[in-house]
Amino acid sequence: MEQVFFRDWKSIGHVAITTIIAFVILFFFVRISGKRTLAKLNAFDFVVTVALGSTLSYMMLAIVPIIEGAIVLFLIIALQYIFAWTARSSKKIEKLINAVPTLIFYDGEFIEHAMSKEAVTKGEIFSMIRNSGIDQIDDVKAVVMELNGVITVVRKSKGNGKSSLDDIDLKCTL
Known part of the structure; x- marks a missing residue:
């Protein structure tokens, strides 16, 4: 001992x-x-x-x-x-090798099956939106669970160029 x-x-x-x-x-x-x-x-x-x-x-x-x-x-x-x-x-x-980003909120709609798959609650999404300094949900284009587990909030844009959401298959997610 x-x-x-x-x-x-x-x-x-x-x-x-x-x-x-x-x-x-x-x-x-x-x-x-x-x-x-x-x-x-x-x-x-x-x-x-x-x-x-x-x-x-x-x-x-x-x-x-x-x-x-x-x-x-x-x-x-x-x-x-x-x-x-x-x-x-x-x-x-x-x-x-890598996971793919998962859309968990898009254009004002919570994507329930994706939230369930990623074990994310509405409260967590609201929290991330607030942490991004956004007050109005209408200002949010998307919330994405990234491949490293970080949740990203994407603001609506007024531009017509390439989107940061282009690599996400919206048809499979929605």
């Missing part, structure tokens, strides 16, 4: 050194892998983040050797890059 709090100074030193090295390695890999690794999370990015964190903790606690952990970190980030690049190259792969 006494080793729950303290084993010996050698173990403390070992964990301190491996933590510093593991942290620097992860920082280096994240820095060279680009901003995608730090983006707001969609399901795929969440899995990558959990895998990186788990690997880092094993490295810090010296459960796996530093070199093996570094290889795992590198492979996780490389796989993320490969999957992201493949998704960019193929619409089918993109749909497989």
Whole structure:
């Protein structure tokens, strides 16, 4: 029972050194892998983040050797890059890897089946509209559950150009 709090100074030193090295390695890999690794999370990015964190903790606690952990970190980030690049190259792969945005409110109407699927209440939608600084529901064109789970409120526009809703299949949603 006494080793729950303290084993010996050698173990403390070992964990301190491996933590510093593991942290620097992860920082280096994240820095060279680009901003995608730090983006707001969609399901795929969440899995990558959990895998990186788990690997880092094993490295810090010296459960796996530093070199093996570094290889795992590198492979996780490389796989993320490969999957992201493949998704960019193929619409089918993109749909497989990434979720699609879901319209949950459109032109004054709550889309009940989409709200149910995404487990969103009318109160949450009203809250997001208020958070966007909008008082009148009539000023809202759409409310969208984005692929990373963020709810976006889109104001009605007076323009005739391309819409930020163009990538959402309105026929399937409504």
